[in-house]
Amino acid sequence: MIxxxxxxxxxxxxxxxSGIDLDIASGEFVALIGPxxxxxxxxxxxxxxxxxxxxxxxTVAGLDTKKARTSALARKVGFLFQNPDRQLCRSTVRxxxxxxxxxxxxxxxxxxxxxxxxxxxxxxxxxxxxLTASRGERQRVALASLMALTPQLLILDEPTTGxxxxxxxxxxxxxxxxxxxxxxxxxxxxxxxxxRDFAQRVLVLNKGRLAADGTPHEVLRRTELLSDAxxxxxxxxxxxxxxxxxxxxxxxxxxxxxxxxxxRLEK
Ligand SMILES: Nc1ncnc2c1ncn2[C@@H]1O[C@H](COP(=O)(O)OP(=O)(O)O)[C@@H](O)[C@H]1O
Ligand SMILES: [Mg+2]
Numbered sequence: 001m002i003x004x005x006x007x008x009x010x011x012x013x014x015x016x017x018s019g020i021d022l023d024i025a026s027g028e029f030v031a032l033i034g035p036x037x038x039x040x041x042x043x044x045x046x047x048x049x050x051x052x053x054x055x056x057x058x059t060v061a062g063l064d065t066k067k068a069r070t071s072a073l074a075r076k077v078g079f080l081f082q083n084p085d086r087q088l089c090r091s092t093v094r095x096x097x098x099x100x101x102x103x104x105x106x107x108x109x110x111x112x113x114x115x116x117x118x119x120x121x122x123x124x125x126x127x128x129x130x131l132t133a134s135r136g137e138r139q140r141v142a143l144a145s146l147m148a149l150t151p152q153l154l155i156l157d158e159p160t161t162g163x164x165x166x167x168x169x170x171x172x173x174x175x176x177x178x179x180x181x182x183x184x185x186x187x188x189x190x191x192x193x194x195x196r197d198f199a200q201r202v203l204v205l206n207k208g209r210l211a212a213d214g215t216p217h218e219v220l221r222r223t224e225l226l227s228d229a230x231x232x233x234x235x236x237x238x239x240x241x242x243x244x245x246x247x248x249x250x251x252x253x254x255x256x257x258x259x260x261x262x263x264r265l266e267k
Contacts (some may be wrong), residue, residue, distance in 0.1 A: 001026040002047060002151055002185045006056035009042060014025070016042050018208035020056075020092040024201075026152075029185045033192070033197035038205045040188040041082055044155050045060055047186060049073045061152055075104060078151035082158045082188075084142035085131075093119070093141055094126035100145045102136075113208060118148040121174060137163035141170060147178055151170035160194055173197050196220055196251060217251055238257045 002024035009017040016039040024030055024135065026110045032040050045051040047056050049065040058065045061076040074210050087179055090096040097118055119126055122144040123150040130141040139162060146154065154175065160168040164222045168191075176198060195202055195216060204212040206229040212219045220226070220233045221241060240250035250256050 001028070001061060002058040002186070004046070004053075004056065004058075007046065007053045007058060008055035009039070009051060010045060010054045011042075015054075015208060020210055021211065022203070022213075022247055024184060024186065026184055027182055028201055029178070029179045029199050030033075030187070030201045031195040031233060032186065032188045032204060032205055033190065033195060033229070034205035034211075036149075037089045038229070039208065042204055043155050043205060044079070044157050044186065044188055047153070047155055048077045048079045050079075060091055077149060077153045077155060078146035079150060080143055080146060080154075080156045080159055082161070084135075084139045087142050087145070088130045088138060090132065092126065092130050093124050093128045093130055093144075096130055097126075097148050101148055114148045114150075118144050118207075121147075122202070136164060136167045140167065140171065143174070150178065151183060153184045153186065156185070156189075158188055158190065160189065162189055166193065177221060190231075192220060192232065196234050196237070204231075220251075221248075233234060262266050 002022065004020050005182050007020040010014060032043060034040050042051060046053060046065065047060055048222060049068060049070050060073060061105040063073055065073065079208060088096060090099050097115050101114055102171065105111050122140055123142065124144060128137055133141065139159070143159065156175065159171060159175070161170060177186055187199065199216055201215050202214060203210055204219060204225065212222060212225055221237050223233060223241065227232060233241070236253050236256055237251060240247045242257065247259065250259060
C-alpha cells in the first residue's frame with residue numbers, strides 16, 4: 001500500500017527527512033511516534049501527495065505521488081489534519097459530510113446511505129454547526145467526513161488531541177472498525193497508551209530517520225531509544241520494566257492486575 005524508497009524531504013534547503021525506506025502492506029495499522037518537530041506531520045503529508053519527496057520515491061496505492069494528480073490520490077487516501085479546522089468548511093454537520101460525498105460519488109442512494117450511517121456511527125447531530133462545536137466535536141466531524149468515504153488508506157495526524165477519554169476511545173474504535181474492513185491506517189500520535197492499545201506496528205522518527213520499527217510490545221519498552229526521542233513508555237510498561245523479572249513482559253493494566261492476583265493466590 002505504501003512504499004518509500006530513499007526518501008529525503010527538505011523545506012527551503014533545510015532537510016527534515018534524511019533517507020527513509022519503508023514498506024507498509026495493505027490492512028496494516030501503523031503508528032508513527034517521535035519528538036515534537038521530528039517531521040511526523042511532514043512525513044504524513046508525503047503519503048497524500050501534499051509534500052513531494054525532494055529525493056527518492058513515494059508510492060501510495062500504486063500511485064507515484066510525484067506523478068499522480070492529488071485528486072486521484074484523494075480518492076484513495078483520507079487525511080485527518082493535526083488541526084481539524086483546516087478541513088471544515090460548511091455550516092452544518094450534514095453539509096460538511098455531503099460536501100465530500102458529493103465530490104467523490106454520484107449515486108444519490110449511496111450518498112444518502114453513507115450520510116445516515118456516518119451520522120449514526122459518530123453520534124452526530126446533522127444540524128450542529130461544526131465551526132462553533134467543541135474541539136473534540138470538530139475533530140469527530142472532520143474524521144466522520146473522511147470515514148464516510150471508506151478510504152483505502154486513512155492517515156491520522158494526532159487524531160486524539162483535544163478529546164476526552166470517552167471521545168478518544170470512541171474515535172479509535174471507529175478507526176479500528178475501518179481497519180478491520182481492510183483499510184490501512186497510518187496514525188501519528190504522542191499518546192503511547194493509544195499506540196499500545198490500537199497499533200500493530202510502531203515506527204519511531206528521530207533526527208530525520210526511522211530509529212525503530214516493530215510491534216508496540218517491542219518498541220515501547222526500549223526506554224533508551226524512546227528517551228532519545230523525548231518519549232516515555234506507557235506507565236504500566238515503565239512499572240513492569242522497573243519491577244524486573246517476572247513482571248517485565250507486561251504491557252497493560254489488565255495483565256498487571258491478573259499477574260498480581262495470581263501471585264497473591266499462589267502464596
Ligand atoms: N511549511 C513549512 N515550512 C518550513 N518549515 C516547516 C514547515 N512545516 C514544518 N516545518 C518544520 O519542519 C520540522 C518538522 O515539522 P513537523 O513535520 O510539523 O514535525 P512534527 O509533526 O513531528 O512535530 C520542524 O522544524 C518545522 O518547524
Ligand atoms: Mg505534527
